Amino acid sequence: MVRWIFRVAALFGLSAALSSCVFQGSDGPQSVLHPAGPVAQEQIDLFLWTYYLSWIVVVAVGGVLIYSALRFRRRPGDDSIPPQVHGNTTLEIAWTAIPVLLVIAVAIPTVRTLWRTEAFAEPKEQDIVVNVTGHQWWWRFEYPELGIVTANELHVPVGRRVILNMTSADVLHSFWPMKLAGKRDLIPNQNNQLWFIADESGVYLGQCAELCLGAHAYMRFRVIAEEEADFEIWKGKFQDLQVQQVQADPLIEQGRLLFTQKGCATCHTIDGYAEDYSIGKPNFPDLTNFGLRLTVPAGWADNTPENLAAWLRDPQEIKPGNRMPTLWAESDPNREEEIDALVAYLLSLGRDDQQQAQASVQHLGVGGNHGSR
Amino acid sequence: MSHDHKGSSVGAYTFIALVLGVITYIEFAIIQYEVAWLNAAWTIITLVVLSVGKFILVVAFFMHLKDDEQTYTGFFSIGMVFALGTFIVLAFLFSIRSVSSVWARSERTPVEVQASSEHPEEAKPHHELHGIPEHLQASIESEGYSRPLAEIFDTARPKNQALSIAVPVARTTQSFTVSEAPPLFALAGQDGVPVEETPAIEVSAQTETAQGFDTELGGQVYSGNCAGCHQVNGQGIPGAFPPLAQNLPILYQADGGREYLVNVLLYGLQGPIEALGQSYNGIMPAWAQLGDDEIAAVLNHVLTSWDNVTLLDEFAPILVEEVATARSTNLSSAQVLELRNALDLP
Amino acid sequence: MAVGRQPARPVSEVKLLARPTWTRGLLSWLTTVDHKRLGILYILASFFFMGLASIEAFLIRLQLTRPGLSIVSPDVYNQLFTMHGVTMVFLAIMPLGIGFANYFMPLMIGARDLAFPRLNAFGFWVYFLGAILLYTSFFFGGAPDVGWFAYSPLTSLSNNPGTGTDYYMVGLFIGGIGTLVTGMNFIVTIINMRAPGMTLMRMPVFVWMILVTAFLIVFAFPPLTIALFQVIMDRSFGTLFYEPAGGGMAILWQHLFWIFGHPEVYIIVLPAFGAISEIIPTFSRKPLFGYPIVILSGIFIGFMGFAVWTHHMFTTGLGPVVNTAFALTTFVIGVPTGLKVFNWMATIWGGRVQFTTAMLFAISFLVTFTIGGITGIMLAMPPFDALVQDSYFVVAHFHYAMGGGALLSFLAATYYWFPKMTGKMLSETLGKWVFWLVAGGFYLIFFPQHFNGLAGMPRRIQTYPEGLGFEFWNVISTIGTFVMAVGILLLLYSVILAFARGEPAGNDPWDGRTLEWSISSPPPYYNFDEMPVVNDRDAFWAQKYPESVHAKPVEEEFEEHGIHIPGQSWYPVIMAGALFIGGYALIYNNWWLGILMFAVIVIGSYGWAFEGIGGHHIHPEEKEA
Amino acid sequence: MSQAAVEHAPEHYRSTSLPDPKLMMWIFLASDCMFFGTLIGTYLVYKNRSLEGPFPVDVLDIPITTVSSFVLLMSSFLMVLALHALRTDNIPRFRLWTFGVAFFGSVFLGFQVFEFSTFVKEGLTLQQNLFGTTFFTLTGTHGIHVTIGVLWMLSILITSYVRPMSSKDALYLEVAGLYWHFVDIVWIVIFTVIYLVEFV
Known part of the structure; x- marks a missing residue:
């Protein structure tokens, strides 16, 4: 018996080790496990909490299952009829409590995080507001306060809240800047909001996550988080635009x-x-x-x-x-x-x-x- | 059967029917003759209570649920509860959604919020584009959301031509297209009935062969210079580049259309136009760098390709001389637009 | 509950078509109303479509093996995953459950057929022809390419001018009618046709789960049917339901679809729960632990299935209030699901567990479904859902819940019930190989997809660039498909082998607990020689080992006047055929054909109504003679 | 084994006293609740979202619809009378009332045809706006239900001439009646939610 317990424990230890290897390895440029902003950070923290909880469940369920299946396996020649147990009320009540407690343990942080990350953000003065329009198969970014219109690359200053007002010009799209925040769908005749803050400067990848046919797989974008000074330079390029007459070259x-x-x-x-x-x-x-x-x-x-x-x-x-x-x-x-x-x-x-x-x-x-x- | 006589008597039925009639009249009266002491909320509550009353009377007495097996009541109630629950929640979801979306919309277009509450017909969402030069707004208005319905439903649908998987049966060839299907409740000549009658395309047996113009040169010029926008199949790109197929015959047959076509190629065109029911606002570059023979050849090519020639009552190839003559007039693209607007197009 | 007798159906025959009487040959299958034959047809059709869906899945996996491949073009890729999803959900796994129910539910409650045998046949043919209609789209201009939930406005004529979407809408519309009538038929059957003594709380759990499933079908399919109808109207008559330019709201389709779609998940998985609840007790030689709890939690899951639909729409911007509410209701579903798992484990505890292939599949189902449930709870958290919604994490989740959950348990059911259906045993040695290949392949395919989802790989992309960290796990996943394919082929071989030289099964190869094991394998067309009388849960076990369960004799008395075998009929297949052809009329807006088919349906329904009682009587007491 | 052709209708053992067809009809009606729930739900969701006219207040006619609602309610009344007559083996009355049901149903349909054609004349088509789309789909589906009901009633009426009917056949009339009443109560909801509330 002890032998089996060891084996089962070893099995789970192995899978746990394997699984953490996976986590270690998943540092790709689109990985949600290594966020670069507070919104995505909170969202992934919630996952990690549930993830650790779930190991308890998997180990417990899997352990008991494998243990009981092996412990109570029918030996050759054994034709006896085991006691025909129909149930046990105490036990039922007891193990109703287990999922209830687990669910509560998940629900409370969920609601908390939900309201912190999804509640409607009222734009303040220092916030960057961008109107995002999804098109088949590219993104339009308008900075209404700055008078800038651009496509596919969203420049934002580091540390300032970016509020996106999103809609679609044709079919559904989904704006997924996975390092900075969870996705939000772009829906025609509807305005959705998403906000995030980039903690560090860098180029963050993103992708359309809702099937939009055709070149859906190629509908990607960049969020380019820059230090304030660099953002000002970029902004200036748009705001002080010279009319380009005949070029010398x-x-x-x-x-x-x-x-x-x-x-x-x-x-x-x-x-x-x-x-x-x-x-x-x-x-x-x-x-x-x-x-x-x-x-x-x-x-x-x-x-x-x-x-x-x-x-x-x-x-x-x-x-x-x-x-x-x-x-x-x-x-x-x-x-x-x-x-x-x-x-x-x-x-x-x-x-x-x-x-x-x-x-x-x-x-x-x-x-x-x-x-x- | 056991429940044969469980039902009520004829007298009871008559009484119920009377009550139902009276309730219906009361409902009618509440709406028809305004009752001063009932405000809107209470009117709705009254109406709901009255109709629930009717509902229960019918279900309980006419459908005999009052006296019948409870199982029926149970099953029917489950259906009612699911339906009521689901769709009340659904309607509720949309109402709170609309609250937050009005809020969010105010971010984009503050003007609309009031409009949507007062006049639903004006709540048509359109793209207010911030930071766009004033003169661009007009062309934006003609795009996307703000396209009038008739335009959307009467024009050919843009089809993704980019990828070719075998499409042996195109919708248009095998059956009615939608615009051809008569609307269910529309009477002839009314809204919804397609205004323009697209002439039937029949594959003519006698294909027009080269008659005094250079077909080969025309094809070369076309694929080298025109196909990028107007596409190899002459369909253009809806909203961006007007079609040549089916469109050119209309232009050609209009009074002065022949000259206009030559001028467009020589001097380009810029500004809002309509083609086959769809509006365009783009730029056609001038092609003055092409030779007279090339311009004539490409014009003849496009006028005879894609069954265009079958749509023409008569067709005389455009001559090199005509191009040479037009070249001397030195128009601006704005003048070409005026020329086009002067055409008597159907 | 009182025992009643059905009033006589009026005998008035207007014979357009005589009731056919073939007992063998193709035509006998075409006109059959026998629930066992229809069950076999359902199961065969399901496996056929599952094969097609597997080929599609195989191509999808090949395409995704390496970045930048172009084995299939984006358009074909879109068609493949759409048809894979539609097929698996609507044409394979759901009908598989219905098929097993069709075959075994009447046997388990001691009935001789469903309450409405012709309607049952109609249900099958409508489902089958609807599915065929859907698949003919490949030959007529391309299959639907809008994803299995066909989000508007991708389905509007302006965004999708081809006929693929019409095939999707019409095919599912027709197939949905079949499922709907079958669901209603199941309810009447289970309520009315239980053998004497078979009270509701003595019914096998499988029957209970079928009852819940039938209710889910009855209430969940109407919203889908109407939503499909609205899109058909949009595309055929130019209405504005989902036309954004006319003010239509794309989000409404999502609501209607998921009001159907979430119950659909339980329509798929509850029969699987039911089958597991039969298999685990049989091979543990113990009754199901906590029978009432398992049933109540099944009912509760079914009920709550209608209250969670927007958790598929957390990212559509419904706002924090709605997301909170629906996250909480979704969490609540975790509780009864957990209870079920605990009760199944408690059933194993203290038993005499026999590791047959069926039992192995059942145990792997428990593990797989637990993992699927856990990722389900994770995805029920809107903030995390926002991160990985529409990524491969979701793909992995629902394959664990529906693919692993339902498929593995239906494979268990196949191994469990194959002897009863055919009278032959499937090879257990091969069975172990099948199990390890299929289950192992399944884990190889889908477990890495969790990692890819977390690495940020969206679903439904035809290709992906290099360097995003998707490469390794995609290769593993594709390797898994090969492993699983070998397993499935081996299963196929095993079935052929069983027919060729399988051991005879005998009436009761597993020492079963429910009534289907009390009759010969395969069962005679009249099912039971005499109406079984039930005096306990696990009726057959109580007959075999009365002392082990302290069974009390039944009190209900009844007398039987011979068995009536319902007659075959042409009308189900004719009506279904008319719907099928009418479907094409709708797709191509060919109103003359539509009117013609409508006329056939009207005439057919009169023919159906006045066909007369048909069939014949047999008297079991004289059977031995 | 002896096999005999069926001469008399067999009686089946049933575990409850609920007749199969009636149980089936109730389950169908429960399901139909969801059908109409979806249609009405769609109507409500799209209420006041039409981008252009005619709007409900422009075209809906309360007095006429009240009359047609009353006609439908009274057809329900005739329906119970017909069932009552059949149960008491009063065949002439049963035929009269059944015909009455079909007739009143047809009158209701006539009102609907009139209403639809008026609306189309006023510019409201299926394609005009969301109101037209949802309204015609909802009331049209209801109209199809009424049509089926009328055909059903006429079929029963004709059957009663082809072969004698008696109180034994009441179940089949009752099932048809359940369907008819359901169509009626759906109209009660539609009348309130779509017509009356619009004018509050």
Whole structure:
């Protein structure tokens, strides 16, 4: 008997050890187990509390089950009929109490955390308010107080509360910045709120978590938490936008012209493209200061000239199911030249020079590893 | 059977029926002749009590639950309790949801909160876009939420053309499309009945062959310059790029449409237009860098592709000379828009 | 309770189609109303669709093995997981429970058939043809690709112009009708057709759980049916129920779907509980510990199933008040579920446990369901749910609860009842292999998905980039599918082997406790030679070992006037066929065909009503002669 | 083993005194509560959310609907009279009242057709707004229930001429009656929730 108890204990010890290995190993860039903000921290703490409680249950149930199954197994040749016990009221009452107590032990912190993390947040002056609109398959971020519209990359200052007012322009989406907060769905005709605070600067990954067909798997985003000073610089890039007249660099100038000639401007807005520029639609990603973006398209790959060119060359190859038209026929002799020009132009937007953007990525301390995902 | 005569007598039934009639009249009277001393809340309570009374009378006496086996009452009650419970909770969920969403909405568009309480018809949610230049708002208004219903229901649905899994049976070919299906309760010529009659597309046996224009060049120019936006199938992208298929014949046949088409290619077009019932507000770049022959060829190509030619009463290919003539006029894209607006489009 | 006799059904026959009388051959199966044959049809159909769903799952797993694979395109991938979910929930596991109930519930209560045999046949054919209709979508423009809960507005015509969504809506609409009538039929049967002495509190737990399930079906399917109907209206007539541009609220679909959807979880899992509650006592040679508690907790779970639906919607922004309320009601469900597990364990305690394959599956069910329950409680915490909702953590959870819970216990039931249904034993040696492969494969597939969920992998993504930490566990998970597939194939082989040269089972191979073991294997078409008289819980055990349970003789008296065997009928399959074809009419808005099929249904229902009593009488006392 | 063709209807053993068809009908009605609950619930959720007119107050006509409600209530009354007549083997009365039920049901349907066509003339279609969508779906489903009931009553009436009916057949009329009364009580709810409350 003792032998069996040891074996069972060893089994559970092994699985517990295995399980903690898993926890140790799960430090991927999207892991919810290593949060970077108080909201996600509280949420995961709740999980960990339940997780430890559940080990008691698993060990107890599994232990008793395995013990009794082995202890009371039928020996060969044993045809006896055991006592036909129908029940035991005392026992029933006693073990009704066990799940009740466990449930209470879970319920109390749950309600507490729930109200701390999900209660409606009234925006205060120092809060950053962002209107988030989900589109198939990208994100639109508007900073109503700052007058900024951008896409797929949410810049926030470290330590300030960010309040997101979220809705969807087409189907359901779900905004899931897993390191900072739990997700909230984006639903047409409904405004949902989510708020979080980033504790440290860094680039945090996020992803759409509600099936939206087509390029759902590619509908990713970044939350870029910056120190206040860096955020101010970023903000300034949008607020003090210069109208870009004819560019000195002929390649960039060619790209600038191609931007309308190839029809890009019909959908995409670039603020300051020209005087009285009145095209581009809100239902398509805003490309203002595109050169400052870390990724293309929608958080999928690094915003390098090569990746951008590949994206423009064949959008379906990079992000199957998306709605970006293929602008050049395979046989078009001007394809590569025009792509180069457009890439040069797009990457020049918002950048003072080519190096600066790289520098800002380095400065945020995310390197290629996290940024490239 | 044991419960044969458990039911009440004819007299009792008559009495119940009388009571039911009277209650119905009282309900009617409460609503029809305003009762001064009943405020809204009490009117609703009275109505609910009266109809619950009717309900119970019918169930207890006409359905005999009063005298019948309790099992029936039990089963029926479970159904009623589940239904009432579930849907009262559901309605409640929506009411508290709306409270918080009004709150949240005030974050985005403060104007709407009052509107939604006063005039439900004005509560149409639309995107108030902060920090967007004033002149962009107009084009935003024509998009997304604020699209008028008729527009949404009368236009072809955007279909995700990006991925090709075999779709042998398209909805439109096999059956009615929705806009073709007559609405259940609509009378002809009223709302909901499709206004535009899409001409039936019949695959014509005699495909128009090259008649004095260069088909090959037209195709090349098209795929090199136009297909990116207007798509290989000429369907465009709804909301972004107007279709050429089915649309061009309409333009071509309008008075002055032929010249207009040439001008669009030479000088581009910018501003709000309508095509096949959908509105667009985009930019068509000028293609003056193309040669006269290329412009003529691509125009002839698009006018004869995608069954467009079958929609034309008569078709004379656009000549290189016409393009050359138009090139001398030197219009601006705004003037092209005026040209378009001057067309007598159906 | 008083014993009554049914009044005679009026004999007035308007014969459009004569009652068929085939006893063998395809047509006899097509027109059968025998609950055992229909039960077998249900079980076979369920396993068939489960096979299809497994192939779909297999492709899904292959696609996810490595980052950036493109074995299937995103569109096909969407179709695969949608059909996998729809098939498993609606076409495989739920009908499997209904199938076992169809076969064994009448046997367990000592009845000779269901109360409405033709309706039972109708229920099966409607379910089966609805399922076929759903699957034909693969050949006509692509299967539904909107996920098994088909969240609006993804289903609106503007967002989903293909016919796949129509197939989903119409297929489930039709299939739902079948399930609904079967549920009602079960209730009447269990209330009215118990053998003398079989009081409610003497019924086997399986029958009890079927009763609760039937009530859940009766109350949960209407909201789904109406919601499906609303989407069909939207897509066919241009109504605005779920059209955001017209003010429609996407969230309403979620409410209606989950008002159905959560009870659906219990519709799937309660029959599994019932089967477990038969298997564990049999192989422990002890009665179920705490019978009334197990039943009451089953009823309570069923009842509470209607009060927790928004826990599927914690992230939709219902606000903290609603989330708190529904989190608490969800926690409450944990209590009766825990009680059930304790009582099952107490049944094992002190018994003579025999480790047959069925028992192994039953025990693995206990462990698996406990894990599924624990992750369920975790997900019932809205803050944590917000973190991992729609991630692989949820996928793992519901596979543990529904896949592991229901599937493992139905495999137990298969091993347990196969001898009764066929008269042949399944090989126990192979059975152990099947168990370890299937259960091991199951754990290999789904346990790592917890980790992937915590690592931030959302569900329903066709691919994922490298470097997010999903790679390792996805490979393990895919390996698991191979292991489980081998196990399932082995089971298939084992079944074939049993038919080819399986040992004869005899009437009572497991020393069973309930009435089905008192008759021959397979049971005769009239079930019982004479109406069994029940004088205790575990009726057959009390007959075999009266001294062990101090059984008292029954007091109820009755006399039997021969057995009436209900006649076969064409109408169930005709009506179901008309619904099936009418479904296509609805999908393609072909109103002429629709009207034609409607006419067939009207004529069919008159034919059904006036078909006459049919069937024949047998007299058991003369049977021996 | 002897097998005999069934000449007389067999009597089955039953564990309760509840007739199968009647029990079935009650369970169906319990289920139907959920059907109509969902439809009414949808109506309530979408109440006052229509983006454009006509709104309920613009089109609903209380006096006419009161009359049609009264007609339906009275058909219920005739229904119990018919059942009572059949139970007391008063076949002529039974036929009269059954016909009355079907007739009043048809009158109610006539009112509904009139109402629907008026609404359409006033611009309220299924596709017009959420009110049209939910209203037509709800009352239309109810109308279909009434139609089935009318057909059922007529079928019973015709059957009574084809073969003699007596109090032994009362169960089948009773089951049909339960269905009919249920349709009636659903209308009581609809009349209050959709029509009357709108004008408070």
